[in-house]
Amino acid sequence: MNNVPPLDLSRQYAQIGEEIAAAVQKILASGAYIGGPAVKTFEQEFASYIGVSDCVGCNSGTDALILALRALKIGPGDEVITTPFTFFASAETISAVGATPVFVDIDAGTFNMDVDRLEAAITEKTKAIMPVHIFGQPIDMTRLTEIATRHNLAVIEDCAQSVGAQWQSQKVGSIGHIGCFSFYPTKNLGACGDGGAATTNDPALAATMRMLKEHGQSSRYFYEEIGCNSRLDALQAVILSIKLRYLDSWNAQRREKAAVYGEFLSRVPGVAVPKELPLAKGVWNQYTIRLTGPESAPNPSGNFRDSVRAKLQECGIGSMVYYPLPLHLQPVYNSLGYVAGQLPAAEQVCREVLSLPMFPELSRDQQERAIYGLKDCLAPGDRIR
Template sequence: MSKVPPFDVTQQFQQIGNDLNREVMAVLASGQYIGGPHVMQFEVEFAEYIGSGHGIACNSGTDALYLALRALGVGNGDEVITSPFTFFASAEVISMVGAKPVFVDIEADSFNLDLDRLEAAITDRTRAIMPVHIFGRPVDMTRLMAIAVANNLHVIEDCAQATGATWQGKRVGSFGDVGCFSYYPTKNLGGCGDGGMVTTNNAAIAEQVKILRDHGSAKRYYHSHIGMNSRLDAIQAAILRVKLPHLNRWNQLRLEIADRYEQFLKHVPHLITPPKCPGSVWNQYTIRLVDCDRDAVQAKLREQDVIATTYYPLPLHLQEVYAYLGYEQGSFPVCEAACQQVLSLPMFPELSEAQQMMVVDALKTALS
């Protein structure tokens, strides 16, 4: 393993491994591997943590987004506005339900949707807005919700990278019609495999998601909808229940790491650090490299045993699969510039100060 990996889950296991082993073995001994008390209890505990009335566990963050769109009735002929600067799943699920993804450029500093451009993208076919709290940084949900309400639009919050993030003291995933979370191992609250959650304050939406995640069935062998198999395994729920009480501490450690990066990198030439943001949980610490070759810098870091990652090298509107939408190079210049400049430095709660200084020194050397 490299001296400074982008993420390291092994140190977390060393800290809480005994608790994880105990709970996993208890699930195995119980014989209750699908559903059961761990899944139900985790749904309640996570919804309480977020501040939502309901939590519905599912198989992945991607499934959470898909199920949310289905539960809201988004489908053929509809449009959903989202960001072109995010993981492919955010747009993919819109296409999967038969709707059209409509992209809006991002802000240069936050990498989130540029809300100044949002209303211009709304048409008579727009049914929903899907803000992405990218890299753990919350979107201005006060302003976004005002726009959505004024235009009678649903809001699906993509919180995959932002578990625990807050906007004005309220956790993301509790603002919109639904919040969608991922428990992929590298997320702020990560499992030991895939997993996801839909949060909502609407009981009818919650019931619809429950039906859709279980083959469109509210009663076994009786099916009212075409659904899917998207249940969270009991073992994953048990693991996540052990981890949830540690999340605020882990997020605080991420904040401290981000503050140190800012302290040591803010005056380095050719480098722009991300601005501080109250409520961010720093799933990634993503810098911009200007007037230099980002890929060459990344390669030089690798030669020094520091692994930095590019999120994302190609924006969604320029992906081959979305050529039919008619977007061209230059459609979203802020996003496109970011894709050429961004570099995410190693970021995980257990990253030591010594490791962090290795990153800083290697980066200064690579830029010299």
């Protein structure tokens, strides 16, 4: 019996490989590998898709966050509020520009920052809020932007996992001051290598980010600031342009898989399925459940989630853990003074989360194997009705 992988990019390539190969060959023959019409075309297409005036292609989603922070003049002495339950880059980039990340606990149902706790974290040093639409599920941007506006704070949306997701029919990346996207291969819109973009409706911010990503030069060999080398190359841009045409269809397939998972797993004891807010339309970069077994309690003596994952692996069912340790308890942030128990929801979730196989081409047979395999690990002999 074939294994069920957590992700299989080869099946996507099989679908569009001929288109990609032809486009790549055209770029290779042109000699225009950095910048050029392919990059400009993708930036225009992506800006139109997100619903903004400007898209700035760059080397990675990490660089997009740094460019956004720098364009907003955030640096030493400033604070930026974000979530402790996310990939390290969300906080790392804040530290990289000399600012201080401030972590707000999460809603364990959505895995996103708990907006009810946001305002209490704002100080006179706060300059921006960086919400992360984790696993492709939008945070409540209505309430978040109301708070940001009331306190005159910038909003940088970390959309690394949420391309195509919507809040009240508006795509994420178009709601805050700047949206930051990753095109890492595992993302819903993934390149064949690294890539990223920042989106905005502010032409001045876009111009600053374009200057910064080209070593800070305002015109060739004339430099206004210390910048960096962060360019989206033409090969990745042309591949992304092709994949963008399929993105809505792929995201719809992900939503179908998520609905199947939710229907069956919501009836399995010991499983908490993710919550989607009523005004959100997620894109399910990951389908992440919580295993609420006895050893997921605070200070567990064992590792219930990891034991279940090992059993699944023995059955040929792949899974992933995003993320095993919240950012506020990472060794690199010891100096910030956070202690265990301070952000309890994030800490609890990190002990419980398990991401199940999720990709558009996941077959019904593969998905049922994952569902029934998990059920057998947790409640052997019970039937899912």
